[in-house]
Amino acid sequence: MTNPDEPIGEQSMHRWQDLFEECLGDVLYLYGDTSATDGLGR
Incomplete structure (x- = not known):
């Protein structure tokens, strides 16, 4: 799943x-x- 060409930090x-x-x-x-609908956002 991880790309070996890409640094761990980038992942x-x-x-x-x-x-x-x-x-x-x-x-x-x-x-x-x-x-x-109610103008309160909840």
Whole structure:
């Protein structure tokens, strides 16, 4: 799964960036979805 040509640091940075973007996307989706109905974002 890991790319031997890529340093370990690069691997973890990409992995954390993917996780961060995924979580951020979920938060923004949920916030936008709910704030449209009650205006409180929850």
